[in-house]
Amino acid sequence: MALDIEKVKEAMYKLVKDSAGMKKWKATDLHKACEELFGDEYDKRGIGKDAIKELVEEGKLVYTYFGGSYLEIPHKEGAAND
């Protein structure tokens, strides 16, 4: 059976959430972790890319930039003025 995109999204979200504040995830890091989790079924150019896109469009993850682009749980940014 083909890999379910919801499963991939759930796994990615958990990776990011569980390490918030300790490790920042780049898209490439999430792909590597998912390759370990799901093995050959995981295609970073297909389902992997789509999963990230959906997570961002659903507002569960957000792109951030601090000298490199990362995917994080949405939060108020440190530098923001009210």
Add this chain to the structure above:
Amino acid sequence: MPVEKKYETPLLDQLETGEWPSFVKEIKAAAENNAMANDLLGLLEQSYREKIGHWKHGGIVGVMGYGGGVIGRYTDLPDKYPAISHFHTMRVNQPAGWFYTSEALRTLCDIWDAHGSGLTNMHGSTGDIIFLGTRTEELENVFSKLTAAGFDLGGSGSDVRTPSCCCGKARCEWACYDTMGLTYYITNRYQDELHRPAFPYKMKFKMSGCPNDCVASVARADISIIGTWRDEIQVNQEEVRNYAKSGLDITKEIAMLCPGKCIEWDGNEIQIDNSNCRHCMHCINLMPKALAPGKDRGAAILVGSKAPIVEGALLSSVLVPFIKLEEPYDDLEIWEVIENMWDIWCEEGKNRERIGEFIQRVGLGNFLDAIGLEPQPEMVAFPRDNPYVFYEEYFEEEEDQ
């Protein structure tokens, strides 16, 4: 709506004199109707007094779904300059070659007057139209009006940055391929990579139509596509003689400065040993009416240039010595090479490591192995001069002989 002048700016005022157009006049013009531009004047005057900037780097604002195109900025003096407490930049993908109609420019101005500072850069260093300064809550408004007008955001962060090119065949006889056509194609082919950062760091494409390299692709692009030709320079001897008659010293100014030393002038005809031509453009630049690049035109593809951060500045180096770049672009083999490069760089590259630095770290030979290209002498200025070769295999005496 008119905005009242809030600040005296004695230092900035000194930059309104002189004949070069003044950016201070531009900010003051915008400040007549725009509170953000008005507060920017006050803040900049303070920076000029104190000799320090007053901006904080934001890293999270953007339009929904994209990871690039918006640069977050906040002043560190929000109480004093509340109108620029947020002052985010939006990068808008320029039309290839930076051609506009007056109507398109007015549309962009209408959007920016309604939702931003009224200040722009035409253009930013990478090539985008820069909308300079707006608030977080305005980003989606600007974006929806831009897309309704047929414009989209450009790149920022670890993504494909907005590709840019010279005017190419639109207005230049030296264009060896259609830079604007190819730029439009690349920008559309890589929309996802442009808007959703998935790389170790930025990835810039620049397309120059000839070796004069008017968009500085050899110095400023991870992938530099530079037009060239591989047959004979086209010569009109009559026009060569006309240049000589009008005072051009062909021996001194052309033949002696030719890096391949492949040009001779006998006072009547110019002879070019094309097999030693380095395609530098000097002779063609000096006699555009008499000489032209050959007819078998295409491009060389170089990789890896960048500014100093982190491991030092690099110029791009040759990856493909010559390729024909003709439509249909979908059929070109180069996309597979580029995508293979991205794969290995994503797999092994470090955060903030540009592809040029990555190649330096792993070695060009290993990099070629990984992307499936054969080494060629055109890829190096000279072969190695040190004998420490990393041979990967060796023979063993066979045991059961």
Add this chain to the structure above:
Amino acid sequence: MSDAQPKRLTDIGPPHYQKFLPPIIKENYGKWKYHEILKPGVMVHYSETGAKLFTVRAGSPRLLSTKKIRIYADLADKYCDGHLRFTSRHNVEFLLTKEENIEPLIADLEALGHPVGGTGNAISSLVHTQGWIHCHSAATDASGIVKAVMDELLPYFKTIDLPAKIRVALACCLNMCGAVHCSDIAILGIHRRPPRIDKENLPKMCEIPNLIASCPTAAIRPSQYQGKPSVEIDEDKCMFCANCYTVCPALPLNNPLNDGVSIWVGGKVSNARHEPMFSKLAIPFLPNNPPRWPEVTNAVKHIVELWLKNAKKHERIGEWIERIGWPKFFRLADIPFQKEHIDDFKHAGLSYKRSVHLTYM
């Protein structure tokens, strides 16, 4: 204009350039045969179809108000059916088919304060960065220096008979958003004080392993502050690249007492004659002296005038210096040579003089 929200579109890419090309360009796309520079800032391109396209190029401060852009648009309507473009060095170009419109357009541009020039063997507009107008890591301002320098160099913008072209660029820190490292003259903002650590905020703002990894000289080490993970800096190892500050906003390097400007010379990107070259350090440090940076403008003017006086025809600054040698450049320019001029980063040894090809006069 209605504020009603249209349907949300994404990934549409830029508008197709063909929508914006004037008819003469559509008809002659790829058919141009040769061009001439009629006078500073004015070019004519001839097509194999017999068509002639005139271009009038004017300088711009790059930072433009929408008001000015609307004036450009009006000028384009008045003289060239609404068609214009911008160049890679921020100039604006009007694309005319009627030769008789050239002079009135130039008169309007000059009256507007936008000088016409920048073509051929001249200086073109400066490529530059944002500086104090918008950047968090700027070691100097950009627009102010550019304005002051171009006020001085304007005669060389409005000419076409310098020995070669000259390209000047400015970046307000080592990040070089303006990628100035291959310019005839590069003006580069530099920091000279190691980052101060905002220890209170660092744990909130930054991820420490990433921060430590960001330092190219391994000058950042883990430490503790009030029982929490923090970092300390080996200041002797800091080369002021500010890579750490980009990764972690709690390590600012900006400092009015120590920030300033360095001057680099002899780079080029075109392949004409000599291969592309990096710019090399000429002056390690000049102070930030707003609003007109006299030390910087004088230094740039001095180098340009020295080149004008000494270069042979078609020699760009780097080609001229390569012919005469760097020691002679420093002697002629009367710039003291000091420790900072000698490279001490990677591959530094390649820059040492490894022969006795020396000049003594």
